[in-house]
Amino acid sequence: DQQVKQNSPSLSVQEGRISILNCDYTNSMFDYFLWYKKYPAEGPTFLISISSIKDKNEDGRFTVFLNKSAKHLSLHIVPSQPGDSAVYFCAAFTSGTYKYIFGTGTRLKVLA
Amino acid sequence: DAGITQSPRHKVTETGTPVTLRCHQTENHRYMYWYRQDPGHGLRLIHYSYGVKDTDKGEVSDGYSVSRSKTEDFLLTLESATSSQTSVYFCAISDKRESYEQYFGPGTRLTVT
Numbered sequence: 001d002q003q004v005k006q007n008s009p010s011l012s013v014q015e016g017r018i019s020i021l022n023c024d025y026t027n028s029m030f031d032y033f034l035w036y037k038k039y040p041a042e043g044p045t046f047l048i049s050i051s052s053i054k055d056k057n058e059d060g061r062f063t064v065f066l067n068k069s070a071k072h073l074s075l076h077i078v079p080s081q082p083g084d085s086a087v088y089f090c091a092a093f094t095s096g097t098y099k100y101i102f103g104t105g106t107r108l109k110v111l112a
Numbered sequence: 113d114a115g116i117t118q119s120p121r122h123k124v125t126e127t128g129t130p131v132t133l134r135c136h137q138t139e140n141h142r143y144m145y146w147y148r149q150d151p152g153h154g155l156r157l158i159h160y161s162y163g164v165k166d167t168d169k170g171e172v173s174d175g176y177s178v179s180r181s182k183t184e185d186f187l188l189t190l191e192s193a194t195s196s197q198t199s200v201y202f203c204a205i206s207d208k209r210e211s212y213e214q215y216f217g218p219g220t221r222l223t224v225t
Contacts, residue, residue: 006154032212043116043202043216044155089154093212098143098162099170100204100214104154 003027004092006103014111019077021106023090026071030092030101035064035075038087038105047088048075080110115139116217118203124223131190133220135203137183143206144186145214146170146178148199155202161186193224 005024013019023033031052036044050057050064050073057064063076077084087105115138125131135144145160147170157170159178167178175197177189190197203217 034213036214036216041219043204043218045216046213049212091155091214095208095212098206098208099157099160100145101157101171102147102155104152 002104004090004101004103006088006090006106008106009104010107010109012109012111013080015082016079019075019080019084019108019110021075021077021088021090021108023073023075023103024071025073025092027092027094027101028068028071029094029096031095032093033064033066033073034091034093034100035062036089036091036102037084038089044089077108080108082110082112084108085110116203116205116215118201118217118220120220121218122221124225125193126225127194128192131193131222131224133188133201133203133222135186135188135217137186137205139205139207139215140183141205141207141215142183143208144180145204145206146176146186146188147202147204148172148197149202149219150199158188158201190222193222195224198222198224 034049035047038044048062066073090103091100146158147155156172161167161180201220204214206214
């Protein structure tokens with residue numbers, strides 16, 4: 001039972017345009033959501049997060065939107081840069097168990 | 113960067129042999145995690161620890177055991193390695209006193225032949 005789903009395995013975007021990565025979840029008890037970026041042969045690095053009581057969080061070129069009624073979150077990258085090419089994982093966190101559940105990842109390729 | 117190291121970084125072993133992976137942190141974070149990353153599966157939690165000698169299972173814990181005898185070290189043991197345990201293993205730490213962010217180590221690539 002996949003509680004966190006990233007249904008798009010890959011995405012290609014032109015440099016300078018917007019990248020939108022999507023994530024769906026099934027458990028309404030998640031109270032925090034995070035996005036990680038992963039380059040080949042490296043560990044994932046934290047990108048941005050959002051509390052379940054918020055609907056938007058912004059940090060520079062990165063914005064995360066949360067739609068609780070749809071159990072959906074998205075990561076917007078504007079403008080996209082070639083250095084953003086990586087695999088992006090969304091993760092959901094439950095403070096009661098202190099566990100993180102990750103999606104399967106979306107490979108973003110930003111074309112110069 | 114958070115101070116997390118993993119050893120070894122690469123290992124090739126034979127089916128049936130025991131293997132221990134080590135995660136070491138210098139951040140004094142309370143929570144430590146072991147994940148495996150496989151194509152099409154993303155990151156899956158194997159075991160995690162919420163304090164010294166306090167551990168719990170994740171979603172793919174069969175065939176793995178862990179130990180945490182001190183804050184800075186979290187060991188993952190494959191008692192009898194199988195080919196299905198060929199994977200990249202990541203350790204992560206977090207501490208809610210700071211934030212809910214997790215910091216990941218560089219990974220260990222394990223091949224079981």
